[in-house]
Every structure is written in structure tokens, then in C-alpha cells.
Amino acid sequence: MSDFLFARSLMAMSLAFHIVFAALGIGMPLLMVLAEGAWLRTRQPVYLELSQRWANGTAILFAVGAVTGTVLSFELGLLWPGFMAQAGPIIGMPFSLEGFAFFTEAIFIGVYLYGRNRLSPLLHWLAGVVVAVSGIFSGIFVVTANAWMNAPAGFILLDGRFTAIDPIAAMLNPASLHEVLHMILASFVATGFAVAAVHAFFLRRNPTSLFHGRALGLALAMACISIPLQIASGDLSARAVGRLQPAKLAAMEAHYRTQAGAPLLLGGIPNDATRTTDYALRIPGGLSLLLNGRPDSTVIGLEEFPRSDWPNVRIVHGAFDLMVLSGFAMLTVAGWSGWIWWRRRRLADHPSLLRAVVIAGPLGFVAIEAGWVVTEVGRQPWIIYNVMRTADAVTPMPGIAVPFVAFTVLYVVLAFVVVTLLRRQFLETDASNTPSSPA
Amino acid sequence: MLPQVVAVSLLLSLILYALMGGADFGGGMWDLLAVGPRAARQRELISKAIAPIWEANHVWLILAVVVLFTGFPAGFAAMMTALFIPVMLMVIGIVLRGSAFIFRNYDSRAGAGPHRWGTAFGMASFLTPFFQGVILGAMATGRIRVADSHVTTGYLAGWLTPFALACGAFALGLFAFLAATYLTLDAKEQPELQDDFRRRAIGSGLALGPVAGVVFLTARQGAPLLFQGLTNWWAPWLLGATSLCAVGAFGALWWRRFAVARVAAVGQVTLILAGWSLAQYPNLITPDVTVASAAAPDATLRLLVVALAAGAVILLPSLFFLFRLFKGGERR
Numbered sequence: 001m002s003d004f005l006f007a008r009s010l011m012a013m014s015l016a017f018h019i020v021f022a023a024l025g026i027g028m029p030l031l032m033v034l035a036e037g038a039w040l041r042t043r044q045p046v047y048l049e050l051s052q053r054w055a056n057g058t059a060i061l062f063a064v065g066a067v068t069g070t071v072l073s074f075e076l077g078l079l080w081p082g083f084m085a086q087a088g089p090i091i092g093m094p095f096s097l098e099g100f101a102f103f104t105e106a107i108f109i110g111v112y113l114y115g116r117n118r119l120s121p122l123l124h125w126l127a128g129v130v131v132a133v134s135g136i137f138s139g140i141f142v143v144t145a146n147a148w149m150n151a152p153a154g155f156i157l158l159d160g161r162f163t164a165i166d167p168i169a170a171m172l173n174p175a176s177l178h179e180v181l182h183m184i185l186a187s188f189v190a191t192g193f194a195v196a197a198v199h200a201f202f203l204r205r206n207p208t209s210l211f212h213g214r215a216l217g218l219a220l221a222m223a224c225i226s227i228p229l230q231i232a233s234g235d236l237s238a239r240a241v242g243r244l245q246p247a248k249l250a251a252m253e254a255h256y257r258t259q260a261g262a263p264l265l266l267g268g269i270p271n272d273a274t275r276t277t278d279y280a281l282r283i284p285g286g287l288s289l290l291l292n293g294r295p296d297s298t299v300i301g302l303e304e305f306p307r308s309d310w311p312n313v314r315i316v317h318g319a320f321d322l323m324v325l326s327g328f329a330m331l332t333v334a335g336w337s338g339w340i341w342w343r344r345r346r347l348a349d350h351p352s353l354l355r356a357v358v359i360a361g362p363l364g365f366v367a368i369e370a371g372w373v374v375t376e377v378g379r380q381p382w383i384i385y386n387v388m389r390t391a392d393a394v395t396p397m398p399g400i401a402v403p404f405v406a407f408t409v410l411y412v413v414l415a416f417v418v419v420t421l422l423r424r425q426f427l428e429t430d431a432s433n434t435p436s437s438p439a
Numbered sequence: 440m441l442p443q444v445v446a447v448s449l450l451l452s453l454i455l456y457a458l459m460g461g462a463d464f465g466g467g468m469w470d471l472l473a474v475g476p477r478a479a480r481q482r483e484l485i486s487k488a489i490a491p492i493w494e495a496n497h498v499w500l501i502l503a504v505v506v507l508f509t510g511f512p513a514g515f516a517a518m519m520t521a522l523f524i525p526v527m528l529m530v531i532g533i534v535l536r537g538s539a540f541i542f543r544n545y546d547s548r549a550g551a552g553p554h555r556w557g558t559a560f561g562m563a564s565f566l567t568p569f570f571q572g573v574i575l576g577a578m579a580t581g582r583i584r585v586a587d588s589h590v591t592t593g594y595l596a597g598w599l600t601p602f603a604l605a606c607g608a609f610a611l612g613l614f615a616f617l618a619a620t621y622l623t624l625d626a627k628e629q630p631e632l633q634d635d636f637r638r639r640a641i642g643s644g645l646a647l648g649p650v651a652g653v654v655f656l657t658a659r660q661g662a663p664l665l666f667q668g669l670t671n672w673w674a675p676w677l678l679g680a681t682s683l684c685a686v687g688a689f690g691a692l693w694w695r696r697f698a699v700a701r702v703a704a705v706g707q708v709t710l711i712l713a714g715w716s717l718a719q720y721p722n723l724i725t726p727d728v729t730v731a732s733a734a735a736p737d738a739t740l741r742l743l744v745v746a747l748a749a750g751a752v753i754l755l756p757s758l759f760f761l762f763r764l765f766k767g768g769e770r771r
Contacts (some may be wrong), residue, residue, distance in 0.1 A: 056545060063541035066494055067534045073504050074530045077519030084508050085516035085588060089735035092509020093742055099498065099505045100750035106494040107757045114491035115764055165736050397523045397594060406531065414538055421545055 004391055006400035007079045010407060012376065014071055016369055017411045021065030023368055026139050026184065027191020027222070028058040029132035034218050036125050046210050050218075056425055059113050064418055066106065071407075079400070083383050083393035086162055090155055091145045093167035098141035105134040136184060143183045144176045150375065151175035151244045152384050174244055178237040179375075185230040186371065190364025192223025193330055197361020198426060200354040213348040220347065220357065223364070224334040231327055235290070242291045242299075245385060247309060248378035250302040253287055254280065254317040262287040262299035267321055270313040275303060277317070311380045319373035326367040333360040441741065442734035445510040448747050449503060454712045456499035458617070458705055463493045465618025467536060467564020468611070469639060470557060477631060482557065484632055488625040490544060491765045495758065497537070509743050513588050514723040514733035521583045521590045521724070525570045525598045532567030535559055568614045569607040573598050575715070576606025578724045579665040585727040602661025605654045612650050613708060616643040620688065620704040623697040633697070640692050640700070644685070664725050668718030677717070681710040
């Protein structure tokens with residue numbers, strides 16, 4: 001493997017690892033604040049216990065998210081100095097704002113985690129609200145920087161140099177709105193389903209646990225409200241990508257030939273040589289309908305673009321289908337949960353629903369990872385879409401295999417430890433909790 | 440003028456990072472070096488002192504990086520290329536330190552686990568500041584050459600020199616001294632611990648002297664332009680003020696006026712970094728990359744200054760609140 005591929009792999013691996021913690025860093029504070037808010041309103045001790053347990057989880061996840069995020073801010077320059085030298089002044093703005101949002105989050109998470117006995121309950125809860133809100137803002141700002149790489153704006157390219165730089169216009173680029181919406185909702189969906197799955201798992205063993213029942217209710221509510229919105233925002237995103245990055249959209253849909261009444265291809269194996277997708281399920285006119293609202297409209301295929309400007313179609317199409325499939329599976333579980341709740345007002349004693357929730361647990365993160373593969377691999381070969389090629393931005397440094405292996409080992413160990421510690425938090429909760437006496 | 444304003448805010452972030460984040464790393468060093476009958480209590484004190492604030496303190500570094508790549512993109516690109524290896528090692532230290540610390544605090548099972556995390560936490564606390572010193576030192580050596588925004592001197596230039604390595608050692612000593620001085624105040628209800636850290640502060644402060652001497656001596660050969668900078672008219676004044684702070688810190692530690700010692704130590708670190716940057720100016724990476732040559736276009740710099748000012752309005756009261764809450768000491 002070349003140094004260039006190792007650089008891309010190191011960046012991809014660092015992002016794939018960090019995004020899990022970033023998403024949980026947006027979703028968990030909201031759950032923790034909801035639980036504490038419920039305690040403030042009802043004074044039921046179970047909610048206080050719940051908010052404390054979720055806060056412990058948040059503390060671990062936030063710390064790992066903070067340090068892995070730091071890695072990324074350095075890796076931008078370490079691996080892609082050619083990109084940062086040009087793009088720094090244009091996308092520095094959202095990064096600076098993200099810096100401040102993250103600063104606020106870090107300050108108030110300290111206040112929240114360690115200030116329980118030093119603040120009034122209301123002030124303590126408000127500190128948690130600041131954490132949740134600034135976490136969302138961090139996410140918004142940092143995603144606008146990625147959106148700019150996909151839909152660059154706010155500059156004029158003159159002889160290969162960026163002039164007339166307008167950082168605000170760069171931040172408000174045409175991809176920002178849909179990318180931000182999709183990522184923030186994804187954080188709520190993924191966190192909601194993952195947390196719900198953990199508590200559903202314990203409820204299957206111990207259906208009368210008040211603690212896990214309340215936890216399941218809050219987490220599943222967050223997930224079930226977000227997932228339909230997420231599907232709608234996915235539709236918005238796909239249309240926008242079709243407009244802004246037709247080559248990426250064509251790769252997502254494995255759509256090689258420009259045609260009217262383009263079919264929607266589900267699954268299958270794209271073949272660049274024959275420009276066909278084998279074994280796919282075809283819905284005639286489906287792609288045209290989804291993109292333009294008319295089943296007979298024309299959709300541009302990959303053949304319109306030079307072969308050297310194609311992303312890896314197999315990866316992008318496969319990841320896209322995986323994301324969509326996960327999304328609809330979660331939507332189904334959410335619909336079923338909603339139906340059961342509407343009929344019975346209880347979820348905790350419905351074993352098959354609980355099993356479905358457990359199975360759906362990882363799907364939000366599967367969708368996030370797959371979605372970022374679509375965004376990032378789908379943007380290739382460009383680091384700034386249609387402006388700068390990734391290969392032209394890479395560091396001249398040789399031997400990138402070494403940091404790649406080092407970080408892979410480091411992150412595997414971190415993942416293992418985080419899972420072990422979180423598991424212990426939950427097991428302890430399970431042991432200390434009987435339905436009648438929440439600790 | 441704008442590039443200079445941004446450069447000053449970069450320096451301010453670095454100083455604040457040294458004063459806050461640096462001291463947290465120093466705490467980690469004392470955690471690894473904890474000895475004697477009170478070792479466990481020392482570790483507990485350090486852990487309590489930094490737990491609520493270390494994540495906020497760490498963000499000063501992120502802020503500095505963001506200001507660097509927004510305001511001086513060419514400098515950032517050249518630095519990350521020429522100093523790839525020490526920056527990578529520093530980043531690995533950051534990951535290890537942060538995760539080991541949080542793992543230790545949340546590892547609810549007593550026994551071998553927490554101790555192992557403690558060792559990782561302590562060792563990483565040495566790794567990161569050492570390479571931070573090395574990186575800053577390397578940028579002053581003049582060995583890293585940049586032509587047409589490409590680094591021409593490879594990946595080993597500058598940072599493997601005696602001067603840069605001495606700077607790394609100096610950063611270690613400085614942060615250890617700072618941490619021990621702060622910890623005397625955190626230990627004010629535990630006289631024996633306060634005494635432990637008073638001795639450590641005095642000891643590390645004294646050890647800092649010869650290290651500073653080595654930095655100074657190696658600078659003549661190893662960083663000639665920086666050394667030349669130290670012959671400017673302001674240099675004796677700055678050196679005098681720094682020495683005054685150092686002597687003040689020692690006196691205050693000796694006479695157990697710990698609050699005064701903290702002020703003096705803060706002054707000392709601030710003056711050292713300010714003096715270093717004055718001697719380095721106008722270079723970012725001596726001699727080819729300067730504040731002016733690496734600066735982003737004015738439109739970016741202007742917005743950056745506005746963003747920094749607006750951010751400070753939110754940030755400073757929040758930070759004040761955080762430190763009052765945990766370091767004020769009225770409630771417990």
C-alpha cells in the first residue's frame with residue numbers, strides 16, 4: 001500500500017473512531033438532561049439515579065471524544081498540509097467557532113460532573129443544558145467545514161490560488177444545511193437506539209426494573225422521534241447531492257448511464273468495466289421519481305464524468321445501501337414501538353419488541369459509519385470537490401504505515417477499555433437496582 | 440498589523456495552555472513520581488485537583504492550533520510537515536494521558552486496574568510536554584528551511600538538536616514546578632501533603648535553573664537568531680523581571696505564602712513564554728516563515744479577531760465560574 005493510501009486510511013480510521021464518540025457526545029448530554037429534568041419535575045429518585053448513571057457514561061465518552069478530536073485537528077495538517085495551507089483561511093472560521101463551542105462544553109461538563117454538591121439542583125441542571133446545547137453547536141460548526149469540502153464556496157480560484165476569500169459564505173455553503181441536519185439527527189438516532197438497546201437487554205432479564213424501564217422510555221422516545229425526521233432529511237440530502245455532486249450521487253445509486261426514467265437499484269455489484277450493476281433489485285423509474293418527483297425525468301450517470309473523476313462505486317453504493325437499509329430497519333422498530341405504546345402504554349414487558357430494540361441497537365452507528373463512507377469516499381478523488389485532488393494535498397512524509405499501525409493499535413485498545421468500563425457501569429446499576437429501591 | 444494581533448492571541452492561548460493545561464501535565468508527572476508513605480494521598484489530591492478542569496484546560500491547545508491554521512496556514516502546513524514525528528508523538532501522548540486519566544477515575548473496581556491506568560497517565564504526562572518543548576525549540580533552530588511553501592530539510596531537521604531537546608526538558612521542569620506550586624494550594628487542608636508539594640516545588644524550581652542554563656548555552660549554537668534576539672534592549676529587563684518572579688516564588692514557597700507563590704510562578708511562566716516569542720519575532724519558523732509571510736488574507740484575519748473577541752466574551756466568564764466553583768474553596 002502506498003503512503004497516500006496509508007494517509008487516507010489513517011484519516012478514515014481516526015474519523016470513523018471519533019465519530020462514534022462525537023455522536024454520543026451530542027446525544028448523551030440530552031438524555032442526561034432529560035432524565036435530570038424528569039427528576040426535578042417528579043422528584044422520583046429513579047430519574048436522579050438514571051441521570052447520574054448516564055452522566056458517568058457521558059464523562060468517559062466525552063473524554064475519549066475530546067482527545068480523539070484533538071488527534072483529528074492535528075492530522076488535518078500532518079496528513080494534508082497541502083489542503084490546510086490553502087483551505088485553512090477559508091474553513092478556519094467554523095473551526096474557531098467550534099473551538100469556542102467545544103470550550104464551553106468542556107467547561108460545563110466539568111461543572112456538571114463535579115459540581116453536583118456545589119450547585120442548586122436547578123443550576124446543576126442548567127449546566128447540563130449548556131453542555132447539551134454547546135455539543136450540538138460544536139457538531140454544527142464542524143460539519144459545515146466538511147460541507148465546504150463537498151460544496152466549496154466563498155472564494156475565487158485564480159491561477160490555482162484562493163482569492164477574494166469570504167469565510168462566512170464558505171461556512172454557509174450549499175451543502176451545510178442538509179449535512180448539518182442529517183448529522184445532528186443521526187447523533188440522536190444512534191445514541192437513542194444504542195442506549196435503548198442496552199436497557200432493553202437488561203429488561204429482558206429483569207422486566208420489572210423501574211430503572212431500566214424509565215431509561216428505555218426516554219432513550220426510545222428520543223430515537224423514535226428522530227428517526228422519521230432523519231429519513232426525511234436523508235431525502236433532502238440525496239436531492240442536494242444530486243444537484244451539487246452528481247458524480248457522487250451516481251456512485252451512491254450505482255447509476256452509470258444517463259437516462260430518462262432511471263431505475264432505483266437496490267443492492268447488486270457495480271461493475272465499472274461493463275458499466276452495469278449485476279444482481280441488483282430494480283425499481284423502474286424509482287431514481288427519477290425520488291430525485292425529481294417525476295418517474296420519466298433524466299438522471300445524469302457516471303459516464304458523463306471522466307473515468308479519473310469517479311469515486312469507488314462499489315464502496316459508495318454498498319455503504320449507501322447499508323445506511324438506507326439500517327435507517328428503514330430502525331424506522332420499522334420505531335413504528336412498532338410507537339404502536340405498542342399507543343395500544344398498551346407499556347413497553348417493558350413485551351419480549352419480542354425488546355428483542356427487536358436490542359437488535360436495532362448498533363444500527364444507528366452502522367448507518368453513521370456507512371453514511372460517512374458515502375460522504376467521504378463519494379467525494380474522492382477530490383479533497384475539495386472539483387478544486388483540489390486528495391493526492392495533491394497529501395504530506396510528502398514517507399512511512400505513514402507506522403502511525404497508521406500505532407493509532408490502530410491504540411484505538412483498538414481504547415475501544416476495548418471503553419466498552420469494558422461502560423459495561424461495568426451498567427452491570428453495577430443492574431446489581432444495585434431492584435424495582436422498589438432505586439439507590 | 441492584523442497578523443500581529445492574531446499572533447498575540449496565538450501567544451496568549453499558548454501561555455494560558457501552559458499555565459492551565461501544562462500544570463495538569465505537571466500533576467501527571469507528580470502522580471508517577473509519588474513516593475513515600477503518603478504516595479496514595481498525593482495521587483488522590485492530584486486527581487481531585489485536575490479532574491473537573493483538565494478538559495477545559497486542554498482546549499487552549501485546540502484553540503491555539505485552530506488560530507495557527509486559520510491565521511497562519513502556511514506556517515501550520517510547514518510545521519506539520521517538518522515536525523511530523525514529534526507532533527505525532529505529542530498527539531499520542533495527549534490521547535494516552537486523557538484516556539488513562541478518565542479510565543482511572545471511572546474504573547469502579549478497585550485493585551490492579553486503576554494503578555495500571557495511573558502509570559499510563561503518568562508516563563503520557565511526560566511524553567506530551569517534552570515534545571511540546573521540542574517542537575517550539577525546533578522552530579527556533581533555523582534548521583528547518585522552507586522554500587516556495589515546501590519544506591526542503593526533511594523530517595529530522597531541528598528537533599533532534601541539543602537545543603530542541605533541552606527545550607523539551609525545560610518544558611517538563613517548568614510544568615512540574617508549576618503543578619507542584621498550584622498543588623500546595625489544593626492541599627491547604629492537609630498540612631503534610633502541602634509540605635510534600637512545597638518541597639517538590641522548591642526542588643523542581645531549583646532543578647529548572649541548570650536546565651535553563653543548558654537551553655541558554657545551546658541556543659548560542661543551536662538557535663543563533665533566537666539568541667541574538669535575547670541581546671535586544673528589552674532582554675535585560677525581561678530577564679530581570681523573570682528572575683524576580685523566580686526569586687519571589689522561591690521566597691514565597693520558603694515562607695509558606697502559597698498564594699503569593701502561585702502568582703509569582705504564573706508570572707514567571709508568562710514572562711518566559713513572552714520573552715521567547717519576542718526573541719523569536721518576526722519568525723514563526725526561523726528563518727523562512729514569518730508572521731507576515733505566513734499570514735492568511737486580511738478578510739480571514741479580521742473575522743478571526745472578531746470571532747476570538749466574541750468567543751472570549753462567552754469563554755472568560757464561564758472559565759471564571761469553573762475555577763471559582765472548584766478552586767474557590769469556600770464550600771466543600
